[in-house]
């Protein structure tokens with residue numbers, strides 16, 4: 001979308017994007033992770049850069065190359081991501097939480113590689129909750145910062161999917177929530193995506209489907225129009 005990228009409608013904006021998926025270590029060689037590749041978040045960072053924004057990309061275990069021209073902060077765990085995004089969000093115009101953040105982490109991280117016990121037929125892992133980073137940002141004062149969350153849902157029914165998205169946006173205090181359906185063959189690591197963007201009062205602001213780059217451009221169109229409305 002050369003035409004969209006030629007617009008410098010994000011000039012003067014400081015945009016923070018989290019992308020990828022967190023990894024929660026169990027021991028020096030193992031982690032609990034997820035299937036997020038980072039493609040959608042990186043596409044948003046690239047598109048924002050092309051539209052003139054100053055972009056900080058908080059990169060959690062990306063499976064694709066890092067875009068040139070962004071200030072990149074590499075993180076791995078949810079707690080590291082929280083620290084990085086909380087620092088970067090200060091004074092930002094837009095924060096986009098596209099990263100898939102682990103909801104739980106192992107209660108203990110072993111300093112040495114965990115060993116099997118001879119007689120074991122299984123093991124139980126104890127997990128503890130990670131902080132909800134987006135809700136933390138959403139419930140703290142964030143005047144002048146547009147907060148954009150994502151939601152990954154496996155719900156097959158469209159109306160139910162919307163209801164889940166509406167409840168999630170509300171619960172997290174995000175200004176916009178980008179809902180996408182994920183599944184064994186949907187969402188992750190693909191070049192295409194289909195999303196619904198939910199705004200205040202649960203309104204469907206827009207729907208977009210196509211390449212992750214074209215979806216990124218549509219999300220940024222909404223960011224620009226919401227920022228203009230807020231400034232007016």
Ligand code: CTP
Nearest residue numbers: 097099101103130131132133134149150151152
């Ligand atoms: N998120 C976050 N911190 C977490 C978990 C999620 O900031 N500990 C953010 C994600 O980056 C995303 C949004 O919250 O922008 C929604 O993530 P999602 O996993 O869809 O929602 P959850 O609130 O974790 O609910 P659940 O997984 O139970 O559906």
Ligand code: CA
Nearest residue numbers: 100101102103
């Ligand atoms: Ca989650």
